Structure formats: structure tokens, C-alpha cells
Amino acid sequence: MRYMRARKGLSTREFADTAGISFSQVWSIESGAGNPTIGTLDAIVKVFNLSLAELLKDI
Known part of the structure; x- marks a missing residue:
């Protein structure tokens, strides 16, 4: 994910703010x-359009 x-x-x-998840x-x-929860993963994939x-x- 870092890459x-x-x-x-x-x-x-910036990524945390865009995804709507916390920096931590x-x-x-x-x-x-x-x-990460499914909800967090869903927020992440939306930012990456994946x-x-x-x-x-x-993985």
C-alpha cells in the first residue's frame, strides 16, 4: 500500500484524509x-481505483 x-x-x-480513515x-x-476491516479496505481501494x-x- 505504501508503494x-x-x-x-x-x-x-493526505492518504488518510482522502480515504476517510485515521492516520494511525x-x-x-x-x-x-x-x-484492516472490510470497510477500511473498501475506503482504500476507492482511493486507488482498484x-x-x-x-x-x-498478499
């Missing part, structure tokens, strides 16, 4: 410490 966020030119704070959620997910399957394909 895709950086490609869009968004800071962690973004940090937690990017550091591997968090377990499907959930596309986001998770390399």
Missing part, C-alpha cells in the same frame, strides 16, 4: 501491525 500511495504522490496524512490506521496497515481482489492479489 501505491507514494505513486499517487500522497503523504500518509494507515500507519498501522503499512507497517504490518494492523488488521477492486479489493486487485489490492490483495500479491
